[in-house]
Amino acid sequence: METISILPPELIRMLIAVIIIISFLFLNAIMMGYLERKIAGHVQRRPGPMEVGFHGILQMVVDGVKLLGKELLIPFNVDRTLFRVAPLLSFTPVILPLLVIPFSEKLQARDLSLGLIFIVSMGSVNVMALLVAGWGSNNKYSMFGAMRAVAQSIAFEIPILLSMLAVVLMCNTFSLKEIVGAQQKIWFVVLQPVAFLIYVIAGVAETNRAPFDLPEAESELTAGFHTEYSGMGFSLFFIGEYTNMFIVASVATVLFLGGWHGPNLPYGEYLGVVWFFLKVYFLLFLMIMIRWTYPRVRFDQLLNFAWKYLVPFSFVNILITAVLVKL
Amino acid sequence: MLESDFQKQNRFFLNMGPQHPSTHGVLLIVLEMSGEYVLDPQPVLGFVHRMHEKMAESRPCGGFMPNTARMDYVCALPYNHGYVSLIERKTGIEVPKRAEYIRVITSELNRVASHLLWLGAYLLDLGAFTPILYGFDDREHILDILEDITGSRLTYCYYRFGGVYQDIDDKFVDATRAFIQRLRKRFVIYEKLVTKNIIFIKRTENIGIVSPDMALRYGMTGPNLRGSGIAYDVRKNEPYSVYPEFDFEVPVGAQGDCLDRYMVRIREMEQSLRIIEQALDRLPEGPVRAKVPKNIKLSPGDCNFAVEAARGELSYYLVGDGTSTPYRLKVRVPSYSNLSCLPELGRGILLPDLVSILGSFDLVIPEMDR
Numbered sequence: 001m002e003t004i005s006i007l008p009p010e011l012i013r014m015l016i017a018v019i020i021i022i023s024f025l026f027l028n029a030i031m032m033g034y035l036e037r038k039i040a041g042h043v044q045r046r047p048g049p050m051e052v053g054f055h056g057i058l059q060m061v062v063d064g065v066k067l068l069g070k071e072l073l074i075p076f077n078v079d080r081t082l083f084r085v086a087p088l089l090s091f092t093p094v095i096l097p098l099l100v101i102p103f104s105e106k107l108q109a110r111d112l113s114l115g116l117i118f119i120v121s122m123g124s125v126n127v128m129a130l131l132v133a134g135w136g137s138n139n140k141y142s143m144f145g146a147m148r149a150v151a152q153s154i155a156f157e158i159p160i161l162l163s164m165l166a167v168v169l170m171c172n173t174f175s176l177k178e179i180v181g182a183q184q185k186i187w188f189v190v191l192q193p194v195a196f197l198i199y200v201i202a203g204v205a206e207t208n209r210a211p212f213d214l215p216e217a218e219s220e221l222t223a224g225f226h227t228e229y230s231g232m233g234f235s236l237f238f239i240g241e242y243t244n245m246f247i248v249a250s251v252a253t254v255l256f257l258g259g260w261h262g263p264n265l266p267y268g269e270y271l272g273v274v275w276f277f278l279k280v281y282f283l284l285f286l287m288i289m290i291r292w293t294y295p296r297v298r299f300d301q302l303l304n305f306a307w308k309y310l311v312p313f314s315f316v317n318i319l320i321t322a323v324l325v326k327l
Numbered sequence: 328m329l330e331s332d333f334q335k336q337n338r339f340f341l342n343m344g345p346q347h348p349s350t351h352g353v354l355l356i357v358l359e360m361s362g363e364y365v366l367d368p369q370p371v372l373g374f375v376h377r378m379h380e381k382m383a384e385s386r387p388c389g390g391f392m393p394n395t396a397r398m399d400y401v402c403a404l405p406y407n408h409g410y411v412s413l414i415e416r417k418t419g420i421e422v423p424k425r426a427e428y429i430r431v432i433t434s435e436l437n438r439v440a441s442h443l444l445w446l447g448a449y450l451l452d453l454g455a456f457t458p459i460l461y462g463f464d465d466r467e468h469i470l471d472i473l474e475d476i477t478g479s480r481l482t483y484c485y486y487r488f489g490g491v492y493q494d495i496d497d498k499f500v501d502a503t504r505a506f507i508q509r510l511r512k513r514f515v516i517y518e519k520l521v522t523k524n525i526i527f528i529k530r531t532e533n534i535g536i537v538s539p540d541m542a543l544r545y546g547m548t549g550p551n552l553r554g555s556g557i558a559y560d561v562r563k564n565e566p567y568s569v570y571p572e573f574d575f576e577v578p579v580g581a582q583g584d585c586l587d588r589y590m591v592r593i594r595e596m597e598q599s600l601r602i603i604e605q606a607l608d609r610l611p612e613g614p615v616r617a618k619v620p621k622n623i624k625l626s627p628g629d630c631n632f633a634v635e636a637a638r639g640e641l642s643y644y645l646v647g648d649g650t651s652t653p654y655r656l657k658v659r660v661p662s663y664s665n666l667s668c669l670p671e672l673g674r675g676i677l678l679p680d681l682v683s684i685l686g687s688f689d690l691v692i693p694e695m696d697r
Contacts, residue, residue: 040456043457044456044457044460044461045460045461045464046460140339140341141341144363144678210454210456211454211526213454217454217679218348219348219349219451219452219453219454219682220349220678220679220682222347222348291456292456292457293455293457293520294454294455294524294526295450295453295454295455295524295526295527295530296453296454296455296526296530296679297526297529297530298529298530298677298679298680299363299677299679300677301529
């Protein structure tokens with residue numbers, strides 16, 4: 001016990017939180033991978049994975065083992081350092097935002113007073129990973145994907161920020177815990193429906209999901225920025241994408257859907273996490289359904305949509321919010 | 328805007344294919360690009376050339392039958408149909424009426440199967456994953472029906488000189504009728520899922536406009552030509568088999584963009600169903616195979632026969648020299664001419680539009696290379 005007491009208790013707390021979050025992250029990727037394949041299967045009127053385990057429940061585990069067992073391929077003439085760094089760069093920044101997300105009243109690793117800004121800035125680092133992957137691969141298709149990812153990210157970060165600001169204006173804080181606290185009586189989705197809609201659309205685009213999956217558009221760019229990746233490099237991108245989806249959905253839950261609030265449960269300050277997860281996975285379900293229903297938009301249409309519709313609408317929305325709050 | 332100095336200096340080449348997912352087979356298109364704009368697409372063929380025409384010159388004419396199904400494997404029965412009709416015209420074999428009806432029914436079923444496959448593959452090119460499985464689900468029914476009667480699912484060798492291999496039974500008739508009912512219901516789903524989808528319309532409307540003049544200049548045929556507003560269909564304009572006995576329309580498009588070509592194919596499927604229904608109603612009794620000499624002699628002189636395959640006009644040209652082996656057999660396939668307008672059409676468009684145009688042409692690469 002003496003050695004532990006030498007360390008500051010805050011450090012130990014963070015260490016435990018990081019371990020829990022990283023293990024959750026892998027679990028989430030496995031669950032999402034399974035859910036996606038099952039839902040896709042049922043949307044397409046087929047059963048989806050059925051062979052490994054009950055209704056194929058172990059399919060993703062088996063796939064993970066397969067990916068781990070693959071040789072680390074480095075194609076000829078690539079920038080070796082960048083090629084290796086890119087998957088890590090895509091994986092690391094998606095862990096950090098989970099530290100500030102309040103899963104329930106007491107389940108939060110760290111309540112930063114600028115939590116929202118922290119999440120947004122970490123989201124921007126993720127784009128760099130795609131750019132590095134595309135550039136480092138020395139492949140024209142990868143480069144196309146990387147360029148698209150950057151343009152798309154710049155275009156959609158603005159409406160995301162503006163729709164977040166609308167909520168921030170209403171409760172005067174960047175701390176996620178306090179934002180959820182402010183939704184005790186009424187969820188912000190009721191007060192800010194336009195901001196919610198803009199956030200969800202831009203969020204789907206931000207995570208590079210269909211119909212906005214242009215950086216990896218397989219019918220055009222074979223596989224976009226991860227054309228040259230296989231094995232663990234590919235699966236880190238894959239986990240990064242699913243975690244990113246989880247973060248976008250959690251932020252939507254925190255900002256608009258009242259976070260952990262729901263009908264009272266015993267030990268509500270901890271078990272609020274149930275409501276939180278229900279809301280998050282409902283949003284993720286929607287995102288999966290959208291992916292398997294719509295065709296892909298064209299690149300210029302996507303950017304036009306962002307700059308001509310989402311940005312002006314969110315500006316008007318934030319203006320109205322500001323005036324109403326001042327009243 | 329495309330010809331700015333910056334873009335002139337920053338041209339580069341991109342090899343689209345031969346393993347690219349949206350070239351549907353081993354087609355290579357060398358794209359000269361500037362950013363995401365395609366400046367000059369040049370198709371390169373020949374990756375799956377199998378010398379089918381040469382093979383025809385080296386064996387008795389009956390031995391070439393299986394080859395006909397291996398050119399366009401998606402819609403093989405019209406290829407069978409063209410070849411047997413060619414030999415029948417050359418040698419003057421009379422075909423029993425019932426056999427001709429069976430040929431029409433199976434060919435039209437195969438055409439619907441081909442269009443269903445195209446529907447799924449085209450939507451896959453546009454990034455929608457689901458319609459291909461719906462299309463395959465329906466197509467599977469057709470393949471099952473045809474498998475029962477022809478013995479194979481894809482590369483049929485069902486027609487014979489002077490008739491068909493075997494008669495159809497009640498099971499076939501019932502299954503076909505049930506399938507027609509089913510597909511009519513499914514069209515409603517396709518319309519809701521695809522045709523009315525705003526993203527789909529944005530990706531196809533006013534994209535890749537082929538003017539009627541251009542379509543004629545490149546010798547385009549089939550739904551691609553009809554999409555440009557020219558109502559040319561071999562089944563109507565140069566009727567063969569028993570097609571004149573049926574009542575069906577030739578759908579045409581308005582301006583020749585990808586959406587028009589899509590709509591033409593969708594409406595063509597409905598017309599094919601109409602033809603099949605009429606043929607099943609009026610199916611005559613009788614033999615399905617005429618007496619044909621064992622050793623068919625092809626008299627000196629040439630002969631031509633054209634049929635409407637799913638992709639356009641398919642014509643066989645044969646020169647005989649008195650033996651049973653053709654002196655020369657030339658196959659004119661629709662996809663080759665349909666593709667040839669790509670360099671002109673694809674100048675200055677975006678890469679995703681090129682994918683959309685390629686998909687809307689409904690190309691089958693082994694047919695072009697044969």
